[in-house]
Amino acid sequence: MAYTYDSTNIFARILRGEIPNDTVLETAHTLAFRDIRPQAPLHVLVIPKGPYVTFDHFAAAASEAEIVDFMRTCATVCDMIGAAPGQGGGGYRAISNAGEAGVQEVPHYHMHILGGRMLGRMLSRD
Ligand code: 5GP
Numbered sequence: 001m002a003y004t005y006d007s008t009n010i011f012a013r014i015l016r017g018e019i020p021n022d023t024v025l026e027t028a029h030t031l032a033f034r035d036i037r038p039q040a041p042l043h044v045l046v047i048p049k050g051p052y053v054t055f056d057h058f059a060a061a062a063s064e065a066e067i068v069d070f071m072r073t074c075a076t077v078c079d080m081i082g083a084a085p086g087q088g089g090g091g092y093r094a095i096s097n098a099g100e101a102g103v104q105e106v107p108h109y110h111m112h113i114l115g116g117r118m119l120g121r122m123l124s125r126d
Contacts, residue, residue, distance in 0.1 A: 003061075005051040011108035015049055024077055029069040032077045041116025042081045042092065046074050052109040054098040074111055083115035093119050 006012075013019045015031065022034040024044050035043040048070050052058035059067065074094065078084040083092035092115035097104040 003053045003057045005053055006107050007051065009106055009108050011045075011047050011106050011110065012051070015047070024080060025073060027069050027073050029066045030073040032073055035112070040114040040119065042083055042114060044077050044081060044113045046070065046077060046111040046113060047108060053107050054104070054109055055096045055111075056098065058109045070111075074113065077113055078115075081113070081115065083113065089115070091115060093122075 010019065014021045014033070021031075024032040024034065026032070029049050030046060031049060032044050032046045035045050048058055048062060048066055050058075050062060050066055052062060058070070062070075075084070078089070078092055078094075079087050081089075081092075083089040085091050092113055095112040095114065096102075096110065097112075
């Protein structure tokens with residue numbers, strides 16, 4: 001797997017406690033916090049604590065414990081913010097951008113969980 005993790009990225013600094021964050025949930029392997037520039041009324045970022053760059057990197061290289069913890073944290077966050085349809089929430093979109101074409105800004109794997117309004121079509125054309 002040809003990934004080199006840059007430990008100076010902003011999420012690594014959040015994990016080290018160098019930058020504050022608005023935490024929604026923290027577990028053994030995962031941190032969920034509010035996006036600083038929310039693009040919807042509900043916008044939470046879920047990140048693994050380990051040094052993974054993208055979704056494919058995480059899915060291929062993380063331990064089963066990390067992956068299960070991450071997925072379960074995403075599910076709990078959807079419920080906590082009132083977005084999970086199965087719990088009466090209004091729905092959400094889970095997005096993970098990767099690399100140049102995916103327009104990934106921060107090179108630490110993260111899942112965006114967005115909701116609280118109609119989110120429109122999945123992709124814009126620009
Ligand atoms: P990406 O484009 O990499 O998928 O998304 C990165 C996200 O991180 C953006 O939505 C951006 O607003 C968010 N972000 C960047 N810096 C910070 C920060 O210092 N704190 C928080 N909470 N979010 C950040």
